[in-house]
Amino acid sequence: MTNLLQNYGTRIPITFTHAEDVYLYDASGKKYLDFTSGIGVMNLGYSFEAGKSAVKTQIDAISHLSNLYENPLQEDVASFLNFSGAYKGFFANSGTEANEAALKLARLIKPDTDILAFVDGFHGRTFGSMSATMQDKIQAGFAPLVPNFTKAIYNDVASLKAAVTVKTGAIIFEIVQGEGGVMPITADFAQALKEFQKQGILLIIDEVQTGIGRTGKLFAFEHFGFEPDIFTSAKGLGNGLPVGAMFVKNEWADFFSAGKHGSTFGGNPLAMASAKAVLTELSQLEFLKDVRDKAEFFKQILSDKLAKKTSVKAIRNLGLMVGIQLSDESQLGQVLSEAREKGLLVLSAGHDVVRLLPPLVMTKAQLEAGVVILEEVL
Ligand SMILES: Cc1ncc(COP(=O)(O)O)c(C=O)c1O
Known part of the structure; x- marks a missing residue:
């Protein structure tokens, strides 16, 4: 029983209770690395x-x-x-x-x-x-x-x-x-x-x-x-x-x-x-330069670890806005849910793209940790 309209369809059955840095935590205490930034909102993370x-x-x-x-x-x-x-x-x-x-x-x-x-x-x-x-x-x-x-x-x-x-x-x-x-x-x-x-x-x-x-x-x-x-x-x-x-x-x-x-x-x-x-x-001197540097690193590890997979058709990005196009669009839902089970939140875009919008403050180590999960899932 819900008091809400169903315009968002069936919601993912996770209730997040709190967030810190670039991580969200659910009611059971499980920690999720956030490659979504709440759909491009929390660019400076949850502890700004x-x-x-x-x-x-x-x-x-x-x-x-x-x-x-x-x-x-x-x-x-x-x-x-x-x-x-x-x-x-x-x-x-x-x-x-x-x-x-x-x-x-x-x-x-x-x-x-x-x-x-x-x-x-x-x-x-x-x-x-x-x-x-x-x-x-x-x-x-x-x-x-x-x-x-x-x-x-x-x-x-x-x-x-x-x-x-x-x-x-x-x-x-x-x-x-x-x-x-x-x-x-x-x-x-x-x-x-x-x-x-x-x-x-x-x-x-x-x-x-x-x-x-x-x-x-x-x-x-x-x-x-x-x-x-x-x-x-x-x-x-x-x-x-x-x-x-x-x-x-x-x-x-x-x-x-x-x-x-x-x-x-x-x-x-x-x-x-x-x-x-x-x-x-x-507007801090190095902020945007640092984003460009991390984006370059991210693109490189995504390419190294994922580009040759048969499940991946193309990887596109501008800065820290990334799309991984799948070879088989019917796999999209499963990729999102398997990543989530492994503690990584990612988005879809269009009908065959896994979209990544990590917070701009994410460290290279955190970006790499997410890519390791994607490597297992894709
Ligand atoms: C490019 C673009 N324009 C407009 C919107 C609409 O923004 P809002 O949901 O805040 O109304 C979005 C939301 O995803 C968007 O990505």
């Missing part, structure tokens, strides 16, 4: 003391402030995300809300145009974000969706060129399609997108999963030299506190004039206190 103490201090000071009043913490957080003042930001509570704000803003900037999105992309579950999520399993049953969304195939320049018309006002995409199977963008596709931006089409980059250091840069678009018109963030930004953000180039900022958008909880002091601590940590 600066974040915890900032939230504890903030809850004693003021836990909520309406957006009718000044909120210096929002200014502080935005100052880490604004690329030296080139962007202005809005805070929401989740990834889908950040994207919703981006889509609304794009409509204001380019009225009456189409927004192009890519097959197997994922942008969220609210109506606008879902309408941009070109996956049948996500959209089925919800018609009519928001009109004027068009689609093309990701990493296929010919498909992109065929799909863009004079009515295309914006293109929304991920630098690595996460839910869609950990598919990093190719250099020629990135180049083609930049050409369309030069022609006046807005680029909206969804960094909800790829952002906040996940790929070894603060945002993954930095690897490819993009200057997005709009980018969004969420997940790792709060390291466990719900927060989303949408940033737009200064030249478009005035389109969100007074009354055009808002949120009761967006940018609330608790989420902002946590986000400020997260971004302070990431």
